Every structure is written in structure tokens, then in C-alpha cells.
Amino acid sequence: MRLTDELGAWAARQRWYAGKSHRPRFRILDAQPASGGATRYLLMDDAGALPTLYNVPLARISAPADGDDVVARDGDDYLVDATRDTGFTVGTLAEMGVDVTRVTGSRVLTGEQSNTSIVYDVDGEPTIILKLFRTLHHGENPDVTVQRVLSDSGSPFVPRFFGSLDAEWPDIGRDSGAARGTLGFAQEFLRGVRDGWAVALEAARENRDFTDAARDLGIAVAGVHGALGAALDTTEAAAEQVEATGAAWRRRLSIAANEVPAVADRVEAIGALYDAALARPWPHLQRIHGDLHLGQVLAVPAGGWRIVDFEGEPLRPMAERAIPDLPPRDVAGMLRSFDYAGAVGDGPDPMGWASACRDAFVESYAAAPGAIDLDPVLLRALVLDKAVYESIYEARNRPDWLPVPLAGIDAALA
The missing domain is CATH 3.90.1200.10 (Aminoglycoside phosphotransferase (APH), C-terminal lobe)
Structure with a gap:
């Protein structure tokens, strides 16, 4: 119960939390292994007009360092926002099928609202951007469908698409008992735009x-x-x-x-x-x-x-x-x-x-x-x-x- 409370309190303060017009009622729908030893918590808020499922990956560390965003305590360990953890960010990019051998670092962009964007340096230069979706839905996200199609067609009017990542989670409203949707995708980072x-x-x-x-x-x-x-x-x-x-x-x-x-x-x-x-x-x-x-x-x-x-x-x-x-x-x-x-x-x-x-x-x-x-x-x-x-x-x-x-x-x- 304590983890749910701490996780919910942290989520409700984030810019990507969409339920600011109501008092939230959170529960952890599922906890799944994620890249770099992190855990993907799927946090349900069912207090609004429509239940909303949030994607909250957390990394476990023994002691927070500068820049860590501490979300909760779990025994002697700390749970921190995994989007700032290199093991999670680079591992997630690799899961999308992207070559990460020349990735030299990653950082979260500020100012995002409904999603979280992570920029990766390749050989020291910002080259790739990953959009991590914070609200999850059954079905492939149109951002992935459309940008993949346009990139594959050679369109010069969209950034080049590199890959995406899906996940499944319990859904009693479906005959199969599970839903499947997009966690995020990676594309070309355009410098100086x-x-x-x-x-x-x-x-x-x-x-x-x-x-x-x-x-x-x-x-x-x-x-x-x-x-x-x-x-x-x-x-x-x-x-x-x-x-x-x-x-x-x-x-x-x-x-x-x-x-x-x-x-x-x-x-x-x-x-x-x-x-x-x-x-x-x-x-x-x-x-x-x-x-x-x-x-x-x-x-x-x-x-x-x-x-x-x-x-x-x-x-x-x-x-x-x-x-x-x-x-x-x-x-x-x-x-x-x-x-x-x-x-x-x-x-x-x-x-x-x-x-x-x-x-x-x-x-x-x-x-x-x-x-x-x-x-x-x-x-x-x-x-x-x-x-x-x-x-x-x-x-x-x-x-x-x-x-x-x-x-x-x-x-x-x-």
C-alpha cells in the first residue's frame, strides 16, 4: 500500500499526469521487468471519467545521486525515475532494434507534457530521440504507424524512424484477458530545429x-x-x-x-x-x-x-x-x-x-x-x-x- 501511495503521489505531480481535474485513485495494475534491471509499473487511475493507465518505469538503487528523481523507498533501497538511468534508457533503445554500440549518453528533455522524450548522443553528438508514452492504450500508437510508413516511403517531411517497443498488460474487458500497446518509439533527432x-x-x-x-x-x-x-x-x-x-x-x-x-x-x-x-x-x-x-x-x-x-x-x-x-x-x-x-x-x-x-x-x-x-x-x-x-x-x-x-x-x- 505504501508503494502505491508514494508512486501515486509522485505521478500526480508530473506534467504528463492527465487527471489534474479530479482527485486520483491509483492502483498498481502490473509490475513488469524492464531494461537495465528496472521495473515498469503500470499505474491505473480509475477516479476520472475514463480509467487511465500510466507507464512508470522505475530503477532500484541503494543510494540516490545528484540528478536522481526519487519516487519511493522500498526497504533500504530507493526507487527512482528510470528515464534518467542509463541502463534503462540505453537498454530500451536496444530493445527497439537500434544499434547502441556508439551511444555515449542520454538525457531527458524538459518541458514535455503528455510524454517523456529522451535524447541520445552517438559518438558525442545528439542523434536519436526516444518518445516514451506515459498513457497506454490497446493498439499501436498512430505516431508509430504513421511515422514508420512515412519514413519507409522515403518522405523528406518527417524525421527518420528507427524502431518501437510494445508491451502487454492485464485487461479483463478483453476476451483474451490482456491488452497490447506501444510503450514508445525512436526517431532521428534533428539538431538546431x-x-x-x-x-x-x-x-x-x-x-x-x-x-x-x-x-x-x-x-x-x-x-x-x-x-x-x-x-x-x-x-x-x-x-x-x-x-x-x-x-x-x-x-x-x-x-x-x-x-x-x-x-x-x-x-x-x-x-x-x-x-x-x-x-x-x-x-x-x-x-x-x-x-x-x-x-x-x-x-x-x-x-x-x-x-x-x-x-x-x-x-x-x-x-x-x-x-x-x-x-x-x-x-x-x-x-x-x-x-x-x-x-x-x-x-x-x-x-x-x-x-x-x-x-x-x-x-x-x-x-x-x-x-x-x-x-x-x-x-x-x-x-x-x-x-x-x-x-x-x-x-x-x-x-x-x-x-x-x-x-x-x-x-x-x-
């Missing part, structure tokens, strides 16, 4: 032309869509799928109208555009990024863009995250992100800056190899749906930012 949001924000603040970068980004997104469509299943948008999408749009619109008076004033016009989009021919559905914005792309020095984080919403079941979707949804997400960068950057002409970026992005996407046809009415509806969702979020969390999505709604309706 900058987060796309930071790069765009700086350009917007200085009112510096960003259209060349937006064009390159449009080519990258189109290339990813083309490669995914060629390598993974695509499907026609059946009537019931179109109807389900329309129902989701209207559900979000109803919530926004109840919480944001300015949206309520525009319900009729928004609904009319939704109706028009639902009546148009739709492109084939396929795997997409699903949460694309400027924070999900990396600017490589003299190397263009890399798209990352294909994981989707970490708390959604894997089966839902793998459902084929509309490629223009990714385009809409990026268009909204340009608007946010312009507004937050607060340069001398934020709307003009964002508009130029949007035009350049769409133009280059449409002309690029692998691009999906962008029906303008459907794209406007997807932009509207994104802005409607943003209005709900901003009204609840950042009221000062509410004008940003409202301006986006008006622009899409214009």
Missing part, C-alpha cells in the same frame, strides 16, 4: 514576410497526405460518415452558441455554410495528422520543414485515432494557426500578415504532388468548425483571446 510556432510568431511580430515558409509548409503537408494515401487505406466518404461529421459540427456550434453570444448571433450563417459543405462531393477519407498547427512542425536549418506528433489526442482510444478522416482538416488547422500567430505576434498588420500566409499555404498545397483537392466550401466549413471550437476554449480559459476565433469565423463567413 526551431518550433514552427516560435518561428512564425517572431516573423509576425516583426511583420516579416513569411510566405516562402508558408509555401514550403504547404508542400510538406501535401507530401505527407500523398504518402499516407498511397501507403494506408483510403475510403470513400459514405453518407453516414458525412452525416456524423455534420452532427459533430452542429454539436460544437450549439455549445458555442450557448456560451459565446457573438457565436449565437452567427448561428444561422454558420449553419448555412455547413449545409452547403455537407452537400458537396467529398474527397476520400484517409489517415491524416489530425491535430496540425504550427506547434507540430519543426523548422530545420537550411532543411525545410518536418512534421511531427502524429499521436492524436492522447486520451482517445487508439481505434478512434486510426479512423480515416478528411485531409482538408489538416489544412484548416494550419490556416487557423496562421491567424493565431498573426494575432498573438501583434505586429503592425496582423490580419494582412496572416492572410498572406494563408494564401501562400493553400496555393502551394493545391499545386504540390500528392495534394488532395481542396473544395473551397468544404475547407471553409472545416475552418469554421475549428474556429467555433476555439471560441469555446477561449471563452472558458482565455477570454482575452476570444476575438481571435471570432475574427476567424467572420473571415470564413465573408
